[in-house]
Amino acid sequence: MRRTVALTSVIALGLALAGGVSARAAAGTDAVPSAEGFDFGAPQVVAQGLQVPWGLTWLPGGDALVAERGTARLLRIPAGGGAPVTVGTVPGVSPVGEAGLLGLAASPDEWVYAYLTSATDNRIVRFRLDAIGAPQAILTGIPRGSIHAGGRIAFGPDGKLYAGAGDAGTTANAQNPASLGGKILRLNPDGTVPSDNPTPGSLVYSLGHRNVQGLAWDAAGRLYAAEFGQNTWDEVNLITPGANYGWPAVEGDGNDPRYVDPLVVWSTAQASPSGAAVAGSTLYVAALRGTRLWTVPLTADGGTGTPAAVLQGQFGRLRTVEVAPDGSLWVTTSNRDGRGSPTSADDRILRFPPTAVSGGSPAGE
Structure with missing residues (x-):
């Protein structure tokens, strides 16, 4: 588990170079923050006065949703x-604790996908922006609870929809192949099971997860x-199809x-x-309790270098990070x-402009 209309404005804040805490053996050591591709000393406020902005995606024309x-x-x-302009309210959302209207993903054919909590489950729906009031459920039955809702969805470079589903506070879900909880799921855009999923007939792409809320691909198509x-x-895990990541036996x-x-x-x-x-050769991870943005260097073979932190304590809890068009x-x-x-x-949405040394944009959504 661990408001409303906003004006676009640029705020002049200095970059706080936080003492980064790295993976494993190097935990507790200081590191120089990596700012590959972005000027973290020039934040722009895109929106403010919001109520827990969670999902963020881009529509085909470039607008953010x-x-x-x-x-x-x-x-x-x-x-x-x-x-920002209010488009509408998604029906059927029953927020509780960490759950509610969570991840968003937009497809090129103008469907908008949302991961949400209903009165009975977590589910994935899709709708057209001119018909928000009539969402189409493409996946139901993800375990619901007030904690560990997961909720991140994103289209991968293969055109499939991926979803991080939490264990909903029932740890046994993560190791139960019949449960959709505690998994990363992989779906066709219509909600059916891809023919090349690890287990025939199953949406489970990987298991043994507690609460995945970040999904990102590098330029080689590797999922983190x-x-x-x-x-x-x-x-942070490198996801292999069909692999087991150990929860609750391992933390x-x-x-x-x-x-x-x-x-x-990292410590919690x-x-x-x-x-x-992912942008270029860096994975960016938003930290809630840690109140910072972690930068994780990615190596050519799918490994990682020493993480470093930026924005430490400047904006409080950070939920979502995405690369814009x-x-x-x-x-x-x-x-x-x-x-x-x-x-x-x-709550705010912050934009950090690219710099001349940008290494490119992510392969995924």
Whole structure:
């Protein structure tokens, strides 16, 4: 587990170079923050006064679409800048605790996909923006609870829809192949099972997860997932189809051949990782309890270098991070989620402009 209309404005804040805490053996050491591709000293406020912005995606024309977790509102932010406009409210959302209207993903054929909590389950629906009131459920039956909802969805470079589904507070879900909880799921856009999934007839792409809320692909098509630990270790994992990542038997490194060890671990106080995005050769991970943005260097063989932190303590709890079509990096705060200390401007969406050394944009959504 660990408001409303906003004006576009540029705020002049200095970059706080945070002492990074790295994976595994290097934990506790200081590191120089990596700012590959983005100017973290020039944040721009895209929107403010929001209520727990969670999902963030881009429509085919370049506009941003944002989901508020508890209100179930969808907000559209024009590609050229300007105040967010309320598009509508997604029906059937029953927010509880960490659950509500969560991840968003837009497809090129103008469907908008949403991961949401209903009165009975977590599910994935899709709708047209001109018909928000009539969503089409493409997957139901993901376990529902007030904690560990997962909720991140994204289209991979293969055109399939991926979803991080939490264990909903029932740890046994993660190792139960018949449960959709505690998994990364892989779907065709219509919700059917891809023929090349690891287990025929099953949506389960990987298992043994506690609460995945970050999904991102590098230029080679490798999938990285950010995952909340329980009391000790948060994780970044390189996802292999059909692999088991150990929860609840393992938190962090297990050194057990039955399970895949993470690439990166942080203490829960330093991370509580939510959204993730790849730009160039860097994985960016938004940290809630850690109140920072982690930068994780990626190596050519799918490994990682020493993580470093930027924005430490500057904006409070950070929930979602995405690379925009114009190459900038967008980050949402989550200070009104009941665990933060909101300012009058919260919650906010921040934009960090690209620099001349940008290494490119992510292969995934």
